[in-house]
Amino acid sequence: MVVFDRVTKIFGSRVHAVHELNLTVGRNEFLTLLGPSGSGKTTTLMMLAGFDSPSSGRIELDGQPITHLPPNKREMGVVFQNYALFPHMSIAQNLAFPLEARGMGKLAIRDRVQKSIELVRLGDHLEKRPGQLSGGQQQRIALARALIFQPKIVLMDEPLSALDKQLRERMQLEIKALQRQLGITVIFVTHDQSEALVMSDRVAVFDHGRLQQVCDPRSLYDKPANAFIAGFIGESNMLAGTVMSCQGGATNVSTAAGMIAARTGQELSVGGAAVVSVRPEAIRILRDDETAANTVGGTLQELIFLGDHSRILVRVGENTLLSVKLDDKNAAAALSLHAPVRIGWSDADGLAFAANG
Amino acid sequence: MTQAAIIASDMPPASPAADRSGRRKRRNALLLVLPLLIFTLVSFVAPIVIMLARGVSEPEITRLLPLSRGPLATWDGTALPSDDTLAAVIADLAAAQRQRQAATIAKRLAAIRSDLRQPLLAAARAAATPPGLTPEGLLALDTVWRDPASWRALAELAQPFTDRYLLQTLDLTRNASGEIVSVPDNQAIFLAALGRTFGIGLAVTLITLVLGYPLAYFICQQSPGLQRFMLLFVLLPFWTSVLVRTAAWLVVLQTNGLVNDTLMALHVIGEPLKLVYTRSGTILGMVHIQLPFTLLPIYSVMQTISPVYVRAARSLGATPTAAFWRVYVPQTLPGVAAGCLLTFILCLGYYITPAILGGPADQMLSYYVAYYLNNEINWSMAAAVSTVLLVLTILFYIAYSWFTDPTAKATR
CATH class of the missing domain: 2.40.50.100 (RNA polymerase II/Efflux pump adaptor protein, barrel-sandwich hybrid domain)
Known part of the structure; x- marks a missing residue:
């Protein structure tokens, strides 16, 4: 579904944030990009979302090149680290935003917003502002907003890192269940190896801008490809x-x-x-x-x-x-x-x- | 855990001892700010209160009429005052004449009724010249003294509090029967000045916003080092006095100034443009001075807005324009409101710039404050104009805080 073909991103003159990345993501797959900070995983996600463009190489979505497509034309839902809910809008307005951007009618929007808020079980909070919700609630709204326009693919940039441990573990299972229920493709970025093992169908491990290994969590644990992965996973x-x-x-x-x-x-x-x-x-x-x-x-x-x-x-x-x-x-x-x-x-x-x- | 321990951990400390220590802390804090409090009271609050009081009273006049102000206040105002009252007036006038203050009374009295200046001066002279003046002699001195209306004017002057200056600043006055009416058109100047003050303030605020907002946005997009450098240039004008900057505009804009000479030399214009002593000159100078005041609050708010919001909007399908207007701009509104309010309120009090760059028809309210202080030596009138300015500023601030108060918004 998504193909990275020899994608390289160079910041400044020499720093290879991402080096010659070849990676294919399948339909309905939950793929995690895992690595320590500065390993290139977030840069990879930003290039896929369209906020950054590769220095060389190409990115394809469903066989179409999207390397230089602006982010608003990519039809990808993005969940950001600190949720990025618009603070000046109510929850309902936040959820309606992507639908209004697509010129959907008022009634259809209200209907869809209602369904979406029920999906994340926060129906009572439509008229509140993001600041009035707890971290976990904001997280669920951010997820609902990224899903509401039925994107082909959902990108998540360390979405759980601001939550405490118990809530984080509950949200991991919740996101995984939602992904299975809706049959969506998720690309998830984290530096937490246990999070990667819990949620993913496959894990792509990054270090120093290079993709080290891509495989299912069990193989990653049992057959690490090199000493870095052996030390990083488990x-x-x-x-x-x-x-x-x-x-x-x-x-x-x-x-x-x-x-x-x-x-x-x-x-x-x-x-x-x-x-x-x-x-x-x-x-x-x-x-x-x-x-x-x-x-x-x-x-x-x-x-x-x-x-x-x-x-x-x-x-x-x-x-x-x-x-x-x-x-x-x-x-x-x-x-x-x-x-x-x-x-x-x-x-x-x-x-x-x-x-x- | 015991019952008592559970309660103690669940409830905020409310024991008498804790309360006492809290009170002591508050008292110590109050003692620490006491010097500042006293300084503020003496140097800021007290002058304002005294100034406002001057707008409704004229102590320098009532002081000159110590014997007559009591009887004049109790006089019924229909028939002529009694002989005792007249004797008191004569004594006050004689004393004023000897202190060389009779002219002050005459001038203020003339402001109420202009034809009474000369009769009053004559009466004061006669009262101070031996053998003095009898009540009958005063009434015989001039026909105006046999008219109760003249005495009503003097009685009004003698009373401790008056609304005539405040009314005058709103182009209002009292007619012969004491009703509040508009002054004749040829004397009405203050409402126009008020409108002008607001108009110029509004224009300057809007222009600084239109110029400052994009600049603030541009600066925010730069690297931190470059941002500091650019802010330095924004703040550079602060290092020069307003007077010097305004005078510099005069040099640039005058008939044979830089702008006109250049345009003439380039044959763009045939004759010099009138750029100074006009409304546009005033506004130009004020915009230059006020731009940083509008820009800095906007800039500081923009700095706190994470770029992630615009990214989120883009990823949700918004075009760059829609993301900017629907997500970025609304978040900068608190800064816009703060910057505009600051500039608008400062503009209401502008004096130097319109005085130097403006024409006679461009003067703002502050000009009249200075005029009554320096030219007319009428403190009460200056105080009344200041009062109007202060009240309007406060009203504006209340309106502003109501509009920007998040709790008020949530309930609307």
């Missing part, structure tokens, strides 16, 4: 070292914690610098008689109680701490601080990447 222990051997899918890396066997995450050369990424939940504490593909001895540095589970930090080298997730929240109680501990994980649970991303 939590990872990163063990730095040198590649000793790399054959087929198996790599051996010499680290501060000893020789580590892992799957090969990306192309590596023997003798090169590498990091091994291991998820905290893949590591377990070994009993004295137990062994694993990777066994590491260390001292218990910290015990962390997190309610539904526990976490321990194990010092395995001078500057290396490994975080281990214990599903049994009582398991940590049996351990004592600064005592020696043996931990291990299977060679399939480690992923070896080149050290520089």
Whole structure:
């Protein structure tokens, strides 16, 4: 439905905000652009909305080039970070604005506004001003306003970042449900990886203006394409070292914690610098008689109680701490601080990447 | 948590101790602003109150008639005053003559009835010359003194409070039977001046708005560094006195000034245009001085408007023009209202610029204040004109705050 074809945006003379972006968004898809600030995700969204034009490359919508089409002709609903509800208009006037811009009749507008406000369950607030609503209510009105003219696609620029955690989590599910119910295409920008995992059909991860990986949330978590994504999505222990051997899918890396066997995450050369990424939940504490593909001895540095589970930090080298997730929240109680501990994980649970991303 | 603790956390602190400390804080705060309060009262409020009081009283005249003002006030006004009253008047006139103040009384009396000036001066002279004047002698001195109307004029002059100056500033007066009527057309000047003051103020306000709004918008679109630089130029005129700037316009606009010489040299015009001592000269000079006052409030409001609103409007299908007029401009209206009100109210009080660049028919109300102070030495008349100006300004401010008050808007 939307195609980015080698889209590049350069600010000033050298800064590549977005570099050679190739990305296709399917119909009815919920795609999230995820990345730290300055990674190019918002610039990408602004180019799609028409507020910025690419320095080179082209953008297509339904097979039509829209690279230089003005924003008011793109038929895209945009939800902004701080909602951008017009403060001098009532909620009803805000909702009617896109319909009036399209020359719709008064009666049809009233009808559509009514339906739209019921969709977001704020029917009593039509005559209020945006300033009289709470953040969550404003957020829902902004969403209703972006949907009311039945756009082909809805763009959201960190729409939940101003809300508190509980409300944010509720709105994530609400937006996702609305997207399914209405069958619309949503492109959603966020820097919050858990938000991306909760809502998206696919996630596009950006870093330094480059698209790093596009895939569904599960693959992103299980098969990150490089060390940056492994560290950015979820939590990872990163063990730095040198590649000793790399054959087929198996790599051996010499680290501060000893020789580590892992799957090969990306192309590596023997003798090169590498990091091994291991998820905290893949590591377990070994009993004295137990062994694993990777066994590491260390001292218990910290015990962390997190309610539904526990976490321990194990010092395995001078500057290396490994975080281990214990599903049994009582398991940590049996351990004592600064005592020696043996931990291990299977060679399939480690992923070896080149050290520089 | 105990019951008491729940209540304490739910309710605002209302214990006597908390109340006492709050009161002490407020009292200390009041003590800190006391010097400013006293300064404001002495230097701002008191002069205004005294000035306003002068508009309805004439202490320098009533002071000169200490013996006669009581009897004249109780006199019924139909027959001639009693001999006692006449004796009191004669004593006051003799005292005034000896203080060389008889002419002051005569001048004010002439403002009420012009034919009484010479008879009063003559009576004062006769009263102060030995052997003085008897009541019969006063009545024999001039035929006007045998007319009760003359005495009514003097009685009016002697009373402590009067509305005749306020009436005069509205081109009104009292006729012989005390009713309020319009003055004859050839004496009516103040309503026209009032209309002119408003007209010029309105014109200057509109022109500064039309010039200032686009400039403020333009400055807002620049980078922060450039914005500071451009604002410097907007504020540059503030560094020169109004008098100097107005005089500079005189140099530029006069018959043999820069503009006329240039246009003549280019053969655009055959003879010099009359640019100074006209209404347009006045307005030009005032616009130049007032432009920053209109522009700065608009600029400061524009700075707070996030560009995201116009973007949102565009994404919702509005053309650039529609987004500007329907979304951007309405949000700048508080600044527009503040800037226009500031300029309009300042314009109402303009004196120097119309005095230098305007013709005789372009003078505004402030000119009459200065005229009555400097030329006529009539403080009460100057005070009355000032009162009208002040009341109108306050009315305008009330109207403005009513229109811009968000709570008033919400209930409309």
